[in-house]
Amino acid sequence: MSLTQIYRLILGICGLTGISLQLAKDGPGMLLYYTVISNIIVFASFFYYVYAEKQLGNINHNQRLLRLKGAVTMAITLTILVYHxxxxxxxxxxxxxxxxxxxVHYIAPLGMIIDTLIFDRKDSYRLGDPLLWTLLPIGYCIWALLNGLFFKWPIPGTSSSPFPYFFLDLNQYDWSTVGTYILVITLFYLLLCYILFIVKKFIGRKNSL
Structure with a gap:
């Protein structure tokens, strides 16, 4: 097993442990939080990368996988930034x-960011990829609003509110305010995505394709 695989395996275990502790403490309602969903995607991805490198070879030869990995990296980057x-x-x-x-808020996010910057090859992405990467957080916002408006599944840590975050809480703010929050976060997220797009042209392993 390579050092890269060992690193990813350790981070995957850390992510799984963090989510398990969250669910054990507060119950399945934690699955309605973006933090938990993004962490599940991250630790599952780490385990898959370990498997892929063992069974299929260096994942740097698979640009499609690297492009998806960029989406995972940005999803968890949003987690650490919004939380902190x-x-x-x-x-x-x-x-x-x-x-x-x-x-869940620091080790898993930083682990994935470092992994992408150091281990992935340079120039991994296409120009339109950052736009596609925004679909995950936008999809989450839609899901969170649907839960708050219709399903109303209880969420740990929010008292009686069915909305997971204050900036999505339509019981506290009107649609224009919530929409403004979502728009600002989306534009900020898109900016970060293009920063990663540019940075990966200069940082990482040499192209092997």
């Missing part, structure tokens, strides 16, 4: 300084 700069200031000390919180 928007949500963490509102979190209690006890809920911030614990292993499960650091596993």
């Amino acid at each position: 700069f928007v949500l963490a200031p509102k979190v209690s000390t006890a809920n911030y300084w614990n292993v499960r919180n650091f596993l």
Whole structure:
């Protein structure tokens, strides 16, 4: 097993552990959080990359997989940025300084970002890929709003609100305010996606195709 595979296996285990701790503490309602969904995608991806390299060879030879990996990387990048700069200031000390919180909000995101920057080959993406990458967070926002408006499945940590995040809470804000939040986050996300697109032209392993 290569060092890259060992790294990914360790990060996959960290991600799985973090999500397991979250679900054990707060129940399946945690699956309605973007953080949990993005972390599940990340640890499942890490395990798949380990399998793919063992069975199929170096994943740097598969541009389609690298393009999908870019989407995964940006999805978890949004997790760490929104949490650290928007949500963490509102979190209690006890809920911030614990292993499960650091596993899902910092270790898994940073692990995936480092993996993509260092291990993936340069010039992995196409110009339109960042636009496609926005579909995941936009899809999540639609899902979260549908739950809040129609399904109303209870969400841990939100009192009686069926909306997982304050900036999506239509019980607290009107449609224009929530729409503005979504638009700003989407534009910021798209900017970050194109930053990754540009950075990967200069950072990473030499092209092998």
